[in-house]
Amino acid sequence: MNGAESLVRTLVGSGVEVCFANPGTSEMHFVAALDRVEGMRCVLGLFEGVVTGAADGYARMAEKPAATLLHLGPGLANGLANLHNAGKASSPIVNIVGDHATYHRQYDAPLTSDIETAAKPFSRWVKTSRDARSVAADGAAAIAIARTPPGQIATLILPADTAWNDADAPAPALPVTARAKVDDAAIRAAAEALRSGEPAVIVLSDHALRARGTELAGRIAAKTGAKLMAQSFNARTERGVGRVSVERIPYPVDQAVQALAPFRQFVLVGAKVPVAFFAYPGKPSLLAAEGAAMHVLADVAEDQIAALEALADALDARKSAPALAPRVNAAPATGAITGEALGISLGALLPENAIVADESVSTGRAYFAPTRSAAPHDWLQNMGGSIGIGLPLATGAAIACPDRKVICLEADGSAMYTIQALWTQAREGLDVTTVLFNNRSYAILKGELANVGARNVGRKALDMLDLGRPDLDFVTLARGMGVPGARVETMDEFNRRFSEGVRTPGPYLVEVML
Numbered sequence: 001m002n003g004a005e006s007l008v009r010t011l012v013g014s015g016v017e018v019c020f021a022n023p024g025t026s027e028m029h030f031v032a033a034l035d036r037v038e039g040m041r042c043v044l045g046l047f048e049g050v051v052t053g054a055a056d057g058y059a060r061m062a063e064k065p066a067a068t069l070l071h072l073g074p075g076l077a078n079g080l081a082n083l084h085n086a087g088k089a090s091s092p093i094v095n096i097v098g099d100h101a102t103y104h105r106q107y108d109a110p111l112t113s114d115i116e117t118a119a120k121p122f123s124r125w126v127k128t129s130r131d132a133r134s135v136a137a138d139g140a141a142a143i144a145i146a147r148t149p150p151g152q153i154a155t156l157i158l159p160a161d162t163a164w165n166d167a168d169a170p171a172p173a174l175p176v177t178a179r180a181k182v183d184d185a186a187i188r189a190a191a192e193a194l195r196s197g198e199p200a201v202i203v204l205s206d207h208a209l210r211a212r213g214t215e216l217a218g219r220i221a222a223k224t225g226a227k228l229m230a231q232s233f234n235a236r237t238e239r240g241v242g243r244v245s246v247e248r249i250p251y252p253v254d255q256a257v258q259a260l261a262p263f264r265q266f267v268l269v270g271a272k273v274p275v276a277f278f279a280y281p282g283k284p285s286l287l288a289a290e291g292a293a294m295h296v297l298a299d300v301a302e303d304q305i306a307a308l309e310a311l312a313d314a315l316d317a318r319k320s321a322p323a324l325a326p327r328v329n330a331a332p333a334t335g336a337i338t339g340e341a342l343g344i345s346l347g348a349l350l351p352e353n354a355i356v357a358d359e360s361v362s363t364g365r366a367y368f369a370p371t372r373s374a375a376p377h378d379w380l381q382n383m384g385g386s387i388g389i390g391l392p393l394a395t396g397a398a399i400a401c402p403d404r405k406v407i408c409l410e411a412d413g414s415a416m417y418t419i420q421a422l423w424t425q426a427r428e429g430l431d432v433t434t435v436l437f438n439n440r441s442y443a444i445l446k447g448e449l450a451n452v453g454a455r456n457v458g459r460k461a462l463d464m465l466d467l468g469r470p471d472l473d474f475v476t477l478a479r480g481m482g483v484p485g486a487r488v489e490t491m492d493e494f495n496r497r498f499s500e501g502v503r504t505p506g507p508y509l510v511e512v513m514l
């Protein structure tokens with residue numbers, strides 16, 4: 001076998017079963033090897049931002065890495081924004097980036113660039129394989145790095161001759177490290193904080209927002225009177241009726257400061273110290289009241305569930321009853337389309353066990369409360385703030401979970417970064433209903449213009465936030481990529497078309513005119 005085949009066999013042998021790809025000449029031996037090796041599903045993305053964003057969505061739901069296949073420095077560069085997002089989400093990913101043959105690099109052929117340097121800020125580990133016989137071991141190392149808690153990005157650069165020259169054999173899977181258990185001191189400190197009698201909040205993210213984590217945190221809150229909050233953005237939240245519902249720290253700085261002002265004791269579980277998304281003139285970076293105490297019960301790489309169990313034991317809270325999101329018989333909203341009405345309809349119509357990929361930006365600010373008691377579902381958000389993640393994220397989640405409906409809540413401006421993901425959804429027959437919010441603008445930035453204190457704003461500035469002239473027609477765009485859909489202008493039409501999308505297998509797009 002050649003180096004490329006030894007790598008594909010190593011990937012499959014280590015449980016990497018999906019490769020999101022956009023190949024070129026330097027990756028042809030990897031592509032050719034796919035037909036000789038059983039067990040690798042290869043999914044074509046028509047832009048590398050789709051490839052890396054889909055790998056993120058896949059990793060969040062499959063809880064293991066996919067591979068990506070990217071074409072030299074430029075292919076990697078096109079994928080970096082969503083790799084940035086994936087890194088912030090602690091998603092494990094193994095990037096395979098083709099390069100020129102080792103002896104060809106010296107001539108500075110057109111696609112030559114410093115791939116390692118481009119990869120480094122967005123990778124936990126970067127390596128260029130030296131020769132064909134090292135490729136399998138390098139691949140196994142990359143997988144092990146990716147699977148190291150909390151989940152990391154490993155980038156393996158494969159010069160073309162390391163792919164086509166003879167190799168020996170695939171490399172065996174390396175052992176995977178488990179999440180570290182937190183030490184007793186962290187549990188004692190958190191327990192003391194919650195027993196102190198001072199107003200306390202437990203801030204959750206990462207695994208603490210899976211159903212088991214929120215249940216334990218809910219018991220602890222019931223026992224101690226602490227408030228539960230989630231980070232504003234979280235990789236994956238298991239929520240819905242019968243689960244503990246956790247409010248998020250608001251995104252706008254003033255609201256966040258106000259929400260956190262009462263608390264003197266913070267217990268962080270998989271969450272960061274609360275920080276504003278941006279700095280604004282005259283506003284704080286840190287959101288907690290000055291002098292509030294911060295206790296890290298478990299960080300993002302540690303075993304947050306075991307830590308919550310130990311904390312529940314320390315507080316004798318295991319039997320305290322958590323507050324669960326009640327069953328409500330909500331009807332979908334009727335009348336004119338508003339953000340509030342859409343939230344109510346989503347709460348009523350979300351199918352059982354759905355996966356929600358949320359890049360609804362300003363339209364979806366208020367969706368969390370009305371979907372609290374929706375059928376149980378997972379909610380995925382953008383962890384890195386780089387827009388253009390939603391459609392790829394939904395695509396990867398659908399590949400990871402073919403038995404679940406994926407609902408993609410997508411803002412128009414964000415959609416246009418990686419709209420090609422719709423084609424991949426059609427090609428792969430993925431069960432994704434996209435709700436496209438067409439407000440013909442970068443609406444959120446209009447607020448930001450005021451928030452940063454910009455003055456004398458005129459036509460030229462406002463044109464940079466406006467998506468009209470010409471207006472985008474997403475139903476036609478989707479149809480051109482093989483995805484059927486419909487445009488809606490009232491809530492009744494929304495309810496009908498959304499339900500149609502949910503009922504029909506395969507991709508569907510509902511364009512909501514705002």
Ligand SMILES: Cc1ncc(C[n+]2csc(CCOP(=O)(O)OP(=O)(O)O)c2C)c(N)n1
Nearest residue numbers: 361362386387411412413414441442443444
């Ligand atoms: C890669 C990247 N480029 C630019 C931005 C800045 N940005 C933040 S929000 C936004 C516009 C969002 O518009 P849209 O997706 O239509 O959502 P809306 O605000 O209209 O709800 C932009 C350009 C960003 N976050 N990431």
Ligand SMILES: [Mg+2]
Nearest residue numbers: 412413441443
């Ligand atoms: Mg918009």
